[in-house]
Amino acid sequence: MFIVFIPIYVFLFLPVPRIIGKGTLGFLRSVSFTQWGMMLMVFGLSHLAFYSSASPEYGPNLVLYLIVLTQVNDVVHSIISLYFGRHKVVPTSNPNISWEGFIGAFLTTTIVSYVLYPYFTPFGIQYGVLSGVLISVTGYFGSLTVSVLKRDLLIGDKEKFETLQGKYLSRIDSLTYTAPVFFHVTRYFFDFM
Template identity: 30%
Template sequence: MNDLRTIALVAGVLLLLSVVTGVGQFLKRHPDRGIDAAAVRTFNLRIRGWWVLCTVLAAAFWLGSTATVTLFGLVSFWALREFITLTPTRKGDHRALFWVFFLFTPLHYVLVGLNRYDIYSVFLPVYATLFVLARAAVAGDYKRFLERTAKIQAGLVVCVYCLSFAPALLALPVAAGVDGGRDANFRLLFFLILLVQFADCMQYVWSRVLGQRLVAAAVSSNRTWEGLLGSATSTALLASVLWWAAPPFEPWQAAIVGLVVAIMGFAGGMTMSAIKRDRGVKDYGTLVVGHGGVLDRITSAGYSRMANISGKAMPRPVRRNSISMRCWRARSTGCSTVVHAPSSAQRGSGCRK
């Protein structure tokens, strides 16, 4: 990770965290400023959690793509553990869970690391899902069969499948002719994670400042329509300002990405809130102080990353700048198709296996 723009983005985030940390400590030492002490304490805990998250991510990026994929694999494993811990299971589910934790989850991330999009895109939602059903049935326990297997499958999709699309961005050619090589992919991933965290923060801030109408009072008492609108607008503006850090986007494209990230992150947060209400818990864990458990933090990122990479992988009209994307799709599916560009000068160019 030696690209100057990548280093500038990471350094800028760390500098911003330093400034915000200073503000939080100032407010803590001057309680006479009229700001609620509980809000300041929560704010400082969240800042501490952001320091942990950003430092770990930056270190993984610096070590390379293998370390990054491994990090996300460990996070998925931990999140799935939190999810299953709160999900009632029976003895007949234990063998199926063994295969889920120690075969399907690691193997899925191995496929992500090998850039086998053709396999990992269907490995969990198809093959693992069918295996869980069959293995639970072979165990001979039919009580609440559909309910039990559906919960395991939901955990796989939310905790493993969706989140794995984040490191999958590292194997995605962002655009032809983009400077920085593979560093551009790290910069794009860091940019998107930054947007997810910013959108989550803005959702909370705008809901506290202007929140009037709750989206679903029975599910979440602090998520409002005003918070969603403010978060989407703020995130789109930030993305358009930082467009230079997000190849291959133009400012207006980066703004759309920010909008999608905010909406999908909101959807992920509501999903986890509904599950927590169903299980009667406030947080999934306490791994990161001020941020609850791993599962509390990764759902928004998982929803957003899956939407982002799915949008980038969709077929587009052939243009000069889309040749690298089509080459990537051809390599990941193992085909030897020749991609022809529209102009005569480019005819016959493309990729072969």
């Protein structure tokens, strides 16, 4: 039920109050905002809570492992992009996301995951390397997607955009992607739970 409730039932029935209340005018934009937000902030992040209930012994360690690696990836990516980033990925949405930052964060996150996996996970070396690669790549796409999403929503509203700079959404954008992907790979390929 955890895996299907939000993506299926909420997706199907969430538009009903909107249809009854306001009809067709602006329907697609309104419903897509709500559903995209639910998928990112509720469904994506809710995977973190599922670890502990699924495995009281290893769940909290896996959550900590995921959060540490996601943050390492974000910080290294930001620092390298800031000082060495010459090739911007999407300069119109976020000038701080560069290919140099991606490569540096990819290598660093993979090395850190290799060093940390014996302390946080019950799995072997293959998991240690794969989890670093996986978290780095999915974190990058999460950060990029949320950056584009924020820019699109705030086009023309420079004051609101500056207010949102550095807020919580920038801290968890990568986690909205890394949490579900890390969960599913751990669950289905490494026989966790």
